[in-house]
Amino acid sequence: MLSKLAKIPLIHRTLIALSSAAVIVGMLLIPNDMNVQNTDPNALQVGRSYPVDINPELLVSPEPNRNAQIRWEKHNVKSGESSALLFKRIGLSARLLHNLISSDDEIKDQLSNLKPGNELRFGFNDQNELIQLIRPISSTEIFRITKAGDSYIPLHESKPVETQLNYAQATISSNFWNAAISAGLTPNQIMELAGMFGWDIDFALDIRAGDHFEVLFEERFVEGEYAGRGKIIAASFTNQGDNFKAIRNDKDESYYDQNGRAMKKAFLRSPINFRYVSSNFNPRRLHPVTGQIKAHRGTDYVAPVGTPIWAAGDGIVSKAGYNQFNGNYVFIRHSNTYITKYLHMKKRKVKTGQRVKQGQTVGTLGATGRVTGAHLHYEFLVNGVHKNPRTVKLPQSKSLTGKAKSDFKVQAEKRLDQLARYSKYMATSSPMIIH
Secondary structure (H helix, E strand, O other): OHHHHHOOOHHHHHHHHHHHHHHHHHHHHOOOHHHOOOOOOOOOOOOOOOOOOOOHHHHOOOOOOHHHHOEEEEEEOOOOOOHHHHHHHOOOOHHHHHHHHHHOHHHHHHHHOOOOOOEEEEEEOOOOOEEEEEEEEEOOEEEEEEEEOOEEEEEEEEOOEEEEEEEEEEEOOOOHHHHHHHOOOOHHHHHHHHHHHOOOOOOOOOOOOOOEEEEEEEEEEEOOEEEEEEEEEEEEEEEOOEEEEEEEOOOOOOEEOOOOEEOOOOOOOOOOOHHHOOOOOOOOOOOOOOOOOOOOOOEEEOOOOOOEEEOOOOEEEEEEEEEOOOEEEEEEEOOOOEEEEEEEEEEEOOOOOOEEOOOOEEEEEEOOOOOOOOEEEEEEEEOOEEEOOOOOOOOOOOEOOHHHHHHHHHHHHHHHHHHHHHHHHHHHHOOOEOO
16 A cells, blocks of 8 residues: 555645645534534524424415305296296396306206206305305205316215115005005005005905005115105015015015015006005995996906006007997907906007007096996906906016025015014004004
8 A cells, every 4th residue: 555655746645645634624623513502593503493483374375265255045946947047036147157058068957957946056255256056966966066267167976875774564444555654654655565566466456454564664864864765675565364575685676575586477466556446445346337246257447537557467469449348448468378458448558569568558547338437347368268367376476596596585584584573563562553
C-alpha cells in the first residue's frame, strides 16, 4: 500500500493529506444535539414534537355539502297530469325538464310514464337548484336522479328485504272467502291459496262447513318498516275429510305435496272462479230445467252473466258453435282420452281448431239454449264416457326425482313442522272458529 502511495506525485499526496485533515476537523466540530441550545425560535429539531395552532375555519371546503343542504318536497301526480304539467304546477321550468330527459334515456322513460298517484320527491339546495329527484318504484326499489355538473345521472337503488313467517288458520262455517278474510288473509293470498289446491278441490262446489285450512306465509320488512305479504310457504287444506298439503319449493318456486308431486295437474277441478259461484253448501242442487235432484251428465255452475269461463286444461277446440239446446258451446279435446264441454255461454271467445291453454278464457257465462236461468253446464268425458269432474281421477302429477326430490323432502319436512308448531300453539291458546 505504501509503495503505491510513493509512486503518486508529491503535490497529489499533499492535496490528499490536506483534504483528509479537513474532514477530520469538521467531524470534531459538529455539536451534540443533546447539548445544543438553539436560540432560533423558528428552528425545529428532528425527533421532537411541537404544538401546532390550527384555525378550523381554514379547513372548511368552499364547496358546500350538498347532501346536508338538500330541502325536500314531495308531490303526487294528479289525474291526467304529465311530467310537463307537474313541473309547471310546482313551479319548475320547462327547460329543467328538457335538461333532465335529454340527459339519459332511462330518465326520459321514468318521467314520461307517470301515472296518477305516483310520488316524486324533489331535492333542492340552498340556491333552489334541483339536486336530486327520487321516484319510488316499489317498497324495495327507488329510481334516483342526481345532478352532476350540467347533466343528470340515473341510478336504481334496491333496499334489502327481510322476511319473517306468519300464520293463519280457520274452520269454515259459511264460505271459504269470508273465513279467509276473517283469518287475516289478503284477497291475493286467498286466490293464491285456491290456486294451489284448485287441481284437487272444486272451490266453487266442494267447500263444506267444517272444512279447515292453515297457511304459513312470508311478511316482508324494509328498513324495519312493514312492506307487505310475501309468498305462501306451506299450506294445509282439509275438505270433506280429505287433507291436502302444499309446500313451496325454494329452487323452482312451484308447489308440491309432501312427497314431491306437483300440485299442478292436467285439469282444473272447476272451470270457473269460485268467487262468482253461488250456494257453496248445497250438495243436492236441482236441475235448472227439470227441477229434479237426480244428477245429469255434467255439473252446473250458477254465477252472474258474463262470468269468465276457463279451459280446464290444455287442448284444441274441436267444436265451437250454437244450437237450440246447448246455446253457445265449446268442446275441447285434450288428448285421445279427455274431452271437456262448456254449454249455454253468452259469448264464445275461441274458434274451432284453436289451441288453448289451461286457464284461458274460452267464453262467458250466459243463458243461451234450453235453460231457465244463467249458468254454465260443464261436462268431463274420459274415453267418451261422462265422469264427475269433481271426483274423477286426474292424470298423475309430475313428480320431483333424484336429488331434487330428496332436497325438497328435507325442506318440506321443515316447513310442515313449522306449520304444525303454529297449529299446536293456536290449539292450546284459543282455537279460531270463523263465522
